[in-house]
Amino acid sequence: MNYFPDEVVEHVFDFVTSHKDRNAISLVCKSWYKIERYSRQKVFIGNCYATNPERLLRRFPCLKSLTLKGKPHFADFNLVPHEWGGFVLPWIEALARSRVGLEELRLKRMVVTDESLELLSRSFVNFKSLVLVSCEGFTTDGLASIAANCRHLRDLDLQENEIDDHRGQWLSCFPDTCTTLVTLNFACLEGETNLVALERLVARSPNLKSLKLNRAVPLDALARLMSCAPQMVDLGVGSYENDPESESYLKLQAAIKKCTSLRSLSGFLEAAPHCLSAFHPICHNLTSLNLSYAAEIHGSHLIKLIQHCKKLQRLWILDSIGDKGLEVVASTCKELQELRVFPSDLLGGGNTAVTEEGLVAISGGCPKLHSILYFCQQMTNAALVTVAKNCPNFIRFRLCILEPNKPDHVTSQPLDEGFGAIVKACKSLRRLSLSGLLTDQVFLYIGMYANQLEMLSIAFAGDTDKGMLYVLNGCKKMKKLEIRDSPFGDTALLADVSKYETMRSLWMSSCEVTLSGCKRLAEKAPWLNVEIINETDNNRMEENGHEGRQKVDKLYLYRTVVGTRMDAPPFVWIL
Amino acid sequence: MEKEGLGLEITELRLGLPGRDVAEKMMKKRAFTEMIMTSSGSSSDQCESGVVSFGGDVEKVNDSPAAKSQVVGWPPVCSYRRKNSCKDASTTKVGIGYVKVSMDGVPYLRKMDLGSSQGYDDLAFALDKLFGIRGIGVALKDGDNCEYVTIYEDKDGDWMLAGDVPWGMFIESCKRLRIMKRSDATGFGLQPRGVDE
Numbered sequence: 001m002n003y004f005p006d007e008v009v010e011h012v013f014d015f016v017t018s019h020k021d022r023n024a025i026s027l028v029c030k031s032w033y034k035i036e037r038y039s040r041q042k043v044f045i046g047n048c049y050a051t052n053p054e055r056l057l058r059r060f061p062c063l064k065s066l067t068l069k070g071k072p073h074f075a076d077f078n079l080v081p082h083e084w085g086g087f088v089l090p091w092i093e094a095l096a097r098s099r100v101g102l103e104e105l106r107l108k109r110m111v112v113t114d115e116s117l118e119l120l121s122r123s124f125v126n127f128k129s130l131v132l133v134s135c136e137g138f139t140t141d142g143l144a145s146i147a148a149n150c151r152h153l154r155d156l157d158l159q160e161n162e163i164d165d166h167r168g169q170w171l172s173c174f175p176d177t178c179t180t181l182v183t184l185n186f187a188c189l190e191g192e193t194n195l196v197a198l199e200r201l202v203a204r205s206p207n208l209k210s211l212k213l214n215r216a217v218p219l220d221a222l223a224r225l226m227s228c229a230p231q232m233v234d235l236g237v238g239s240y241e242n243d244p245e246s247e248s249y250l251k252l253q254a255a256i257k258k259c260t261s262l263r264s265l266s267g268f269l270e271a272a273p274h275c276l277s278a279f280h281p282i283c284h285n286l287t288s289l290n291l292s293y294a295a296e297i298h299g300s301h302l303i304k305l306i307q308h309c310k311k312l313q314r315l316w317i318l319d320s321i322g323d324k325g326l327e328v329v330a331s332t333c334k335e336l337q338e339l340r341v342f343p344s345d346l347l348g349g350g351n352t353a354v355t356e357e358g359l360v361a362i363s364g365g366c367p368k369l370h371s372i373l374y375f376c377q378q379m380t381n382a383a384l385v386t387v388a389k390n391c392p393n394f395i396r397f398r399l400c401i402l403e404p405n406k407p408d409h410v411t412s413q414p415l416d417e418g419f420g421a422i423v424k425a426c427k428s429l430r431r432l433s434l435s436g437l438l439t440d441q442v443f444l445y446i447g448m449y450a451n452q453l454e455m456l457s458i459a460f461a462g463d464t465d466k467g468m469l470y471v472l473n474g475c476k477k478m479k480k481l482e483i484r485d486s487p488f489g490d491t492a493l494l495a496d497v498s499k500y501e502t503m504r505s506l507w508m509s510s511c512e513v514t515l516s517g518c519k520r521l522a523e524k525a526p527w528l529n530v531e532i533i534n535e536t537d538n539n540r541m542e543e544n545g546h547e548g549r550q551k552v553d554k555l556y557l558y559r560t561v562v563g564t565r566m567d568a569p570p571f572v573w574i575l
Numbered sequence: 576m577e578k579e580g581l582g583l584e585i586t587e588l589r590l591g592l593p594g595r596d597v598a599e600k601m602m603k604k605r606a607f608t609e610m611i612m613t614s615s616g617s618s619s620d621q622c623e624s625g626v627v628s629f630g631g632d633v634e635k636v637n638d639s640p641a642a643k644s645q646v647v648g649w650p651p652v653c654s655y656r657r658k659n660s661c662k663d664a665s666t667t668k669v670g671i672g673y674v675k676v677s678m679d680g681v682p683y684l685r686k687m688d689l690g691s692s693q694g695y696d697d698l699a700f701a702l703d704k705l706f707g708i709r710g711i712g713v714a715l716k717d718g719d720n721c722e723y724v725t726i727y728e729d730k731d732g733d734w735m736l737a738g739d740v741p742w743g744m745f746i747e748s749c750k751r752l753r754i755m756k757r758s759d760a761t762g763f764g765l766q767p768r769g770v771d772e
Contacts, residue, residue, distance in 0.1 A: 077648030134655065160655040188655070195683055218684065269659075293659055343650055346657060375650060402650050433651075459651070484648075 006031075010039045019044045038062055045069070046479075046504050048086060048110065049529065052562045053094030064103045065129075066095075070110035072507050072556055073457075074482055076134065079509055079554065081535055083569045089116040090567075096123035104129040104155075111135070117142030121149035129155040129183075136162035140170045140189065147173035155183035157210075165191030172197035181205040185212035187236045187267060192216045203228045209261075212236025215269045220248035226255035234288075235259075236267035242275055253278045266290035266316075273301035283308030287335075290316040292342045303328050313337045313368075318344040319353045319375060326358035330365025338371040343402060353402070356383035363390035371396040378409040379436055384418025388425035397422055398433035404460040404485075407437040414438055420445035423453075433457040443467035447474020454479040461486050468492035472499050482507040490517030497524045505558035515550050521557070522575035529564060531556045532573040678706050678754040689746045695738055702754065727752050 013036055016022055026036040042065040045051060057063070070086025088110045095102055102124040112135045120127065127150050140163065146156060147170055171194045174181075181201070186193075193216045202208060202225050210233060213222065217238035226232065242249050256262075262282050271294050286309050291297055297305075298320040306312075306325070312333040319341050321329075329336070339362060341354055356379045363369065363386065370393050379401050399419075407414055415436040423429060423446050430452055434442065438461035446453065447470035454477050462468065468488040471481065472495065481503065489512030500506060515532070522530040533554035564574045652660075673686045685705050692698045702725065725737040729748040737745065737752070 074648065076653035077651050078654055079648045134653065160653065162655070192683060192685065215686075216683070292656075295660060342656065342660075343652060344660065346650065346652060346660060375652075400650055404646070404649065457651075459649070 006035050009035050013039055017042070041065060042104075043067070047558050047560075048088075048091070049562075049565050050504070050558060050560045053091045055562065057094065057098045057100060061098075061100065063095075063100050065106075066091075066102065066104070067106040067108075068110060069108045072109075072482065072505060073480070074484065074507055074509065075109055079484070080556075081533065081569070081571065082136070084533065084572060085565065085567055085569070086110040087567060088112050089119075092116045092120050092123070096120075101126055103127055104131075106131040106133075107135055108133040109135065111137040112142070113137050114139055114142035114145070118145040121145040126152060128152050128180075129157075131155060131157040131159070132161050133159045134161065139164035140166045140191070143186075144170040144173040147171070147178075148175065151175075151178070152180055153178065154180055154207075156181070157183050157185045158188055159185065161188050163189055165189050167191040169194055169197065171201060174201050176204070179204050180207065182207050183210040183234075184208065185210065185236065187212040187214050187238070187269075189214045189216075195221045199224055199228070205229075206231070208232070210234035210264075212267060213238035215239050218242075219252060219275075223248050223252035223255050226252065226259060230255070230258040231261055232259050233261050234264040234266075235262060237265070237271075238267055238269055240268050240271040240275060242272060249275060249278065257281050260285070262286070264288035264290075264314075266293075268294035268297055271296045273297050273299075276301050276305050279305065280308050284310055287311055288314040290314075292316040292318055292340065294318070295320075295344060298325075307332055309333060311335055314339075316340040316342070318342050320344045321354070321358075323354050323358035323361065326354060327361045327365075330361040333366060335368060336362075336366040337368050339366075339369065340373040341375055342373075343375040353377040356380050359383060360386050360390075363387040367391075368393075370394055373398040373400075373433075375400045375402060377402060378406065379415060379418065380408045380410050381413060381415055381418035381421075382408075382410070384415065385421040388421040392425045393428065394422070394426040395428055396431040397426065397429060398431065398457070399435055400433065401435040404435070405437045406435075414441070416441040416445065420449075423449040428452055431455040434461055435459060439463050440467040440470070443470040447471050450475055452477055456481050458483040458486055460484075463487060465489055465492035465495075469495055472496060476502075478502070479504045481505075483509070483511060485510040487512050489513050490520075493517055494521055494524075497521060500525060500528055500557060501559055503559070505556065507554075507556050508552075509554040511551075511555075513552050513555055515552055518552055518555060519575055527559060527561070528557050529560050530575040531568070532575065533571060534573065535571050674749060674751050676702070676705060676752040676754070678708075679756050679759065681706065687752070689749060692746075694742045695745075698737075702752075706754070722757055723754050724757050725752065725754055 009032070013022070013025060016025060019042070022036060022040060026033045037059050039062065040060045041062060043056065043060055043063055044067045045056070046069050048068045048070050056066075068088065068091065070088075071080050071084060074080060075084070086109060088107055096119055103126050105120065105127075106129075112132060117138055120130070122145075130146060130150075130153075138161075143156070143158075143163075146153065153174075174197075178201075184201075184205075193214060195217065198217070199221065202211065208229055209231065211225065211229065212234070213225075213236055215238050217225075219240060219242040222237060222240075226235075256278055259282055263285060265279065265286055265288070268291060273296060276297065283305065289306075289309060289312055291302070295318065298318070302321060303325055306315075306328055310332055313335050315329065315333065315336060315338070317325075317340070321341070326341075329339075341358070343353065345353070354374070354376050356376065359372075359374055359376065359379075360383050362372075367390075369391050372394065373396075376399070379399065408418070416439055419432075419434060419438070419442050423432070429450055432446070432450065432453060432455070434457065440463045443462060443466070446456070450456075453475045456471060456475070456478065458481075465488055467486070468483070469492050471478070472492065478499075484507075488508065493508070493513050494517060518530055518532060522528065532552050533556060534552070568574055673688050676685045676687050678685075687701060687705060689698075692701055726734050727737050727745070727749045728751045729735050730750065734753070740748075
């Protein structure tokens with residue numbers, strides 16, 4: 001390759017798109033590093049505090065697309081205080097100053113303000129795509145700036161964000177000249193929607209392929225929207241309540257029949273289940289179905305719908321489907337690759353929840369299954385062993401037994417053997433979440449067999465530091481380890497400090513690590529940010545005479561090339 | 576410090592039956608139990624009692640739904656999803672829930688949770704807020720003095736003037752609300768005020 005001029009090498013690199021591969025290329029030699037960095041257009045930063053905007057821009061001046069992730073995963077479950085960090089404004093300010101030609105910005109678990117959205121919308125002439133997942137801190141005023149100022153906007157995709165809905169007219173801020181929309185997802189907005197503006201926008205967007213509506217879009221509006229967008233591929237239905245005899249329902253039925261490109265269906269935030277049959281004619285084309293917010297759809301209506309969906313690859317559903325419903329999925333959806341079963345009753349003790357039987361049925365009926373998230377009442381080792389045998393191709397296996405520490409309900413044994421079977425059989429396993437009664441033994445298995453494991457979530461598991469050590473020593477590809485309420489302490493934490501250089505981050509909350517243990521770690525590893533999050537006694541941790549022995553409530557550590565961050569709130573103590 | 580965890584556990588004083596595995600299980604369960612018991616305010620002394628009753632306590636505590644919900648962030652469902660599923664739970668369980676509210680001249684309907692209002696005054700205030708127009712609610716109080724009339728469709732499908740019947744009776748029978756201009760009200764079929772049921 002060294003005999004070729006740079007342009008040729010660069011041309012070859014154009015075919016290499018995955019971040020991992022491009023990162024590998026840049027390590028080969030200085031010349032490749034240089035060529036790669038000037039030609040890199042898409043950059044992925046898994047932890048926004050691992051680097052800073054200045055370093056990003058120095059290395060990749062031709063950047064067009066940036067993906068940033070902020071808060072740690074456990075922030076989803078309210079374990080991280082809101083003010084912890086993950087602010088996008090400094091990034092946008094730096095990018096704006098540098099005049100880089102940003103076209104795409106994807107953010108996850110970051111704090112986004114209206115000010116940042118306004119700045120974003122004004123600074124990049126070719127800005128095309130904004131994807132915000134689980135972000136917070138902004139209002140519909142920020143969306144209005146994006147709508148008004150981004151002349152070539154292609155994607156506005158808001159997934160599960162906390163947005164303050166000012167009930168303004170953000171949709172009417174799209175100028176009449178805006179005809180480039182491909183994706184419009186505002187399902188997470190709580191407030192009313194200007195239906196007239198929405199209909200006009202959809203009507204003038206011939207490339208619109210993905211439209212996800214919020215609760216405030218009623219069925220008659222949906223019928224009109226679908227009539228003027230028969231090219232739709234991905235639809236999120238808002239409110240689906242109507243009388244099946246009504247005119248709007250008949251119009252909807254007609255419109256749906258014309259949507260022959262429809263492949264993905266979601267939403268049904270409020271639904272009249274008997275109206276679902278309007279969708280039956282297109283179900284045989286569906287590859288993705290997300291009914292995980294449709295609490296009102298269950299029983300026979302749900303089953304009938306699923307029986308039409310023979311080509312389904314992705315299914316997100318509530319556990320009200322029951323084991324019997326999962327058996328129907330297993331016999332109908334032979335192409336299924338990803339399944340998520342969410343709990344419908346979060347206050348505990350639901351009788352309609354699913355059990356190990358549903359999981360076994362799915363594993364038996366769906367040979368292509370590679371990703372599963374399964375909330376259930378109970379599990380057995382025997383079931384997990386069967387699942388492992390049926391589906392050795394799992395990439396993601398996340399099991400959540402609703403009651404912590406629950407053993408195998410038949411044998412009362414820990415579930416070590418069951419999970420052991422999973423990691424032994426599934427050689428490509430990259431992500432694993434554990435639950436139920438588990439001893440150190442399960443971690444021995446994980447360390448021994450889970451060679452490709454990159455992300456592990458542990459809760460209420462293990463007996464001693466040995467458990468954590470098995471994982472740290474065995475899983476060579478570990479990137480993200482998150483642990484809560486497990487008896488792992490300083491011994492495990494400090495055993496191999498250099499391990500953390502190979503990982504993105506470690507989270508430990510309500511474990512046995514002490515302040516002095518964390519301090520020692522921080523001393524040994526200056527290239528780590530060791531954060532102690534202590535919301536209650538801010539000052540007591542320092543002043544207490546026995547501070548060394550004091551247990552740390554929440555520890556979050558991550559590798560970084562830019563040292564301590566300056567934007568940490570007072571309750572975050574960076575050692 | 577390093578010696579710990581290397582088999583000296585057997586010499587440690589612990590609660591629980593002899594035999595390592597069972598004791599370890601109990602310790603873990605105890606950690607969880609203590610967490611929810613202290614958070615629900617009950618005495619942690621219960622955990623210190625003998626093994627037999629301790630085992631019993633664990634079972635009881637684990638089965639109680641109130642105790643389960645006290646553990647922060649468990650089950651691991653993201654907060655967005657929690658909020659949206661709780662909404663559904665509250666509407667279906669309470670039974671009164673959301674009704675559609677239409678207002679003459681406004682091209683879209685609103686939905687409002689009757690269960691969240693305490694009485695007609697509350698409702699008046701809520702309606703004003705919903706459409707951003709002052710004075711809707713006045714109709715409920717003052718009757719003839721304002722531009723709007725608030726009517727509702729009852730279980731029988733009849734359109735009734737809001738405000739006649741006691742609040743409790745009203746929310747049980749109200750299926751939807753409509754705010755109409757008083758000038759349009761004549762000849763609409765409103766049940767006249769003061770007529771016995």
